[in-house]
Amino acid sequence: MPDCFIYDHVRTPRGRGKKDGSLHEVTAMELASQSLRALRDRNDLDTELVDDVVLGCVDPVGEAGGDIARVAALNAGYGNKVPGIQVNRFCASGLDATNIAASGVMSGQHDMIVAGGAESMSRVGIGASGGAWPADPSIAIPTHFMPQGVSADLIATKYGFSRDDVDAYAVESQKRADAAWKAGYFKNSVMKIKDINGLTILDHDEHMRPETSMQSLASLNASFEMMGEMGGFNAVAVQEHPEVEYVKHVHHAGNSSGIVDGSAAILLGSKRAGKKAGLEPRGRIKAFANIGSMPGIMLTGPVDVTEKLLARTKMSIDDIDLFELNEAFASVVLRFMQHFDVDHSKMNVNGGAIAMGHPLGATGAMILGTALDELERTGKKTALITLCIGAGMGTATIIERV
Numbered sequence: 334m335p336d337c338f339i340y341d342h343v344r345t346p347r348g349r350g351k352k353d354g355s356l357h358e359v360t361a362m363e364l365a366s367q368s369l370r371a372l373r374d375r376n377d378l379d380t381e382l383v384d385d386v387v388l389g390c391v392d393p394v395g396e397a398g399g400d401i402a403r404v405a406a407l408n409a410g411y412g413n414k415v416p417g418i419q420v421n422r423f424c425a426s427g428l429d430a431t432n433i434a435a436s437g438v439m440s441g442q443h444d445m446i447v448a449g450g451a452e453s454m455s456r457v458g459i460g461a462s463g464g465a466w467p468a469d470p471s472i473a474i475p476t477h478f479m480p481q482g483v484s485a486d487l488i489a490t491k492y493g494f495s496r497d498d499v500d501a502y503a504v505e506s507q508k509r510a511d512a513a514w515k516a517g518y519f520k521n522s523v524m525k526i527k528d529i530n531g532l533t534i535l536d537h538d539e540h541m542r543p544e545t546s547m548q549s550l551a552s553l554n555a556s557f558e559m560m561g562e563m564g565g566f567n568a569v570a571v572q573e574h575p576e577v578e579y580v581k582h583v584h585h586a587g588n589s590s591g592i593v594d595g596s597a598a599i600l601l602g603s604k605r606a607g608k609k610a611g612l613e614p615r616g617r618i619k620a621f622a623n624i625g626s627m628p629g630i631m632l633t634g635p636v637d638v639t640e641k642l643l644a645r646t647k648m649s650i651d652d653i654d655l656f657e658l659n660e661a662f663a664s665v666v667l668r669f670m671q672h673f674d675v676d677h678s679k680m681n682v683n684g685g686a687i688a689m690g691h692p693l694g695a696t697g698a699m700i701l702g703t704a705l706d707e708l709e710r711t712g713k714k715t716a717l718i719t720l721c722i723g724a725g726m727g728t729a730t731i732i733e734r735v
Contacts, residue, residue, distance in 0.1 A: 335603050337438040338614035339732065342449075342599040342702035343371045343524050347538045347690040350454035350592035355535040356526060357455040357594070361390065361397040364526070364596035365405035365451035371524040372447060372598040373409065380410075382610055384443040386417035387434045389426025389450030389694035392461045393419055397453060405451070421694070422623075424659060425720040425728035426450050427597060428697025432621040432730055434601050439618070444606035450695035451596035459592065459693070466724060477573040477629030481723065482557035482589070483566045484631040485662035486582045491574060491630075492668050496583040499663035500550040503588035503687045505677070506660060510684025511543035518683055518710065522702055540591040540690040555582035556589070573629045588663040593690030597698035614735050616705045619715070620646045621730040632665045634727025635719040636672045642717075642729045650675065653731070654713035657700040659720040660685035669719075682707060696720065701730060708734040 345364055348356030356364070365388055373380055388402040402417030422429040427450030437443035465472055472478075479487070489499060513519060514537065525536045561567040567580045600612075607614055622642040626634040635658055643649060650673045658666050658681060670680055683703060686696065697720055704716035719729035 334439050335441050337435040337601055337618040338604065338607055338735065339616035339618065339705060340600040340602055340607055340612045340614055341372060341376055342522060342597065342705065343368055343375070344522055344597035344699045344702055345526050345595045346523050346535045347540055347593040347595040347692060348535050349540050350594055352455060354455045354594060355539055359453065359526060359534065359594065360456060361451045361453040362401060362405055362408065364453060364594065365401055366408040367524070367526060368449060368596040368598040369405055369409035369411065369447060372600055376600065376612060378610060380415055381412045382445050382606060383411065383415045383447055385434065385437065385446045386415060387420060387430040387446060387448045388417065389420045389430040389697065391421055391423055391426055391452060391693035392457045392459065393421065394462045395457055397457045401451065422726065422728065423723035424661060424693055425697050425722045426694040427699065428701060428718060428720060428728050428730055431599055431698055431701060435618040435621065438601055438603050445602035445610070447598055447600055449596065449598035449698040452692040452694040453594045454592045454692060455594050477569050479566045479569055479629050479631065480557065480560055481631060482584055483561045483570060483580065484629065485584050485664050486557055486561065486580050487570045487574065487577065487630055488632060488668050489583045489664040490581045491577050492671060494583070494664050494667050498667060499583050499588045500547055502663040502667060503550060504545055504547060506681065506684045506687040507541065507543055507545040509682060510541055510688035513683035518706065522706055538689040540593050541688050545587065550587045553585040553587050556585045558582035569629065584662050584664065588687060590661050590686035591690035593692050595692035595695050597695045597702060599698055599702065615709065617733045617735050619731040619733050624727050626725045626727055628725035631723065631725045632661060632721040633668060634721050634725060635665065635669050635729065638727030638729040639717065639719055642731065646731065653715055653717045654679065655682065655704055655707055655716040656680045657704045657716065657718045659691065659696055659700060660687040661691065661721050663687065665721050701732065705732060705734070
């Protein structure tokens with residue numbers, strides 16, 4: 334089976350996903366277009382060599398609707414022969430887009446593909462595309478539907494993580510992200526977003542709060558307690574998990590992922606395609622997997638899919654040098670580290686979505702790029718990238734530095 338190499342990657346800075354955020358004036362289409370353009374220009378890439386563009390977008394409605402990948406490619410000035418497809422696997426969309434693109438190369442059906450994702454959460458609100466699962470009782474009740482925040486609190490309760498535990502993790506995420514930015518670890522991968530006049534709008538992740546402390550987080554009320562009690566979801570949690578007597582609510586805005594705008598693009602291809610384009614590979618996609626997990630608790634998928642992927646590749650957790658697990662909620666990462674006995678020194682070493690934010694459709698591609706950069710910086714070999722997913726799923730990818 335042919336290898337799929339990673340030739341390059343770029344991402345935008347993450348802008349606060351509110352009307353006063355710096356990227357609010359930029360549509361998801363334009364975010365995606367600027368990422369594709371930057372990837373092309375920094376590699377002097379002949380886009381006629383690109384067989385497809387695969388982009389994640391979780392709420393592809395309104396101005397983000399249609400086939401954002403195809404139109405973004407056209408808007409970025411790629412050749413008319415370059416097609417595109419939009420992918421939605423909720424929070425893992427950007428990583429799944431990368432895996433789908435890699436499978437095309439590894440099967441020998443494509444030579445070079447651009448993958449990634451885009452989301453403008455300040456312009457297209459989270460959940461704007463709707464869905465039957467939370468809205469139709471005939472589906473929600475038998476599948477034990479719970480909002481993700483309640484599920485995150487259930488994980489914390491079930492696996493013994495206190496409010497101090499999740500807050501301490503959040504403080505560390507902020508410290509690591511701040512240190513990474515100050516050390517210049519992101520400078521070669523984060524592009525500048527510009528307006529129609531060519532003026533820079535944003536060049537850094539603006540959601541970060543490096544001054545965050547245990548004391549400042551202690552002043553925040555749990556975000557999902559009323560939802561759990563008044564909405565009846567705590568009762569659903571106990572019904573599905575009778576070993577839990579009650580749900581202790583510990584998550585809030587300070588230890589959950591930030592709502593932000595952003596996009597990312599990754600250039601993937603075969604060895605032959607890289608030679609034709611005059612490029613040297615930076616990494617290799619070794620393996621990837623998807624899995625379904627319990628839909629109610631929902632966010633334990635990274636554990637399940639990692640077990641599946643390690644078994645498939647005949648690897649152990651000790652074979653992985655670095656881990657990037659999307660910080661949807663602090664308890665998700667704590668549970669992964671608890672289950673696999675992964676030391677925090679290997680996990681999200683440059684911070685994560687609690688500090689920098691989670692632009693849904695783009696995050697998976699962003700953190701894969703972060704992992705590759707860190708492998709190169711430290712001289713380490715192998716990284717595993719994974720995300721929890723709405724409706725109870727997990728996606729994971731193993732990459733190697735070359």
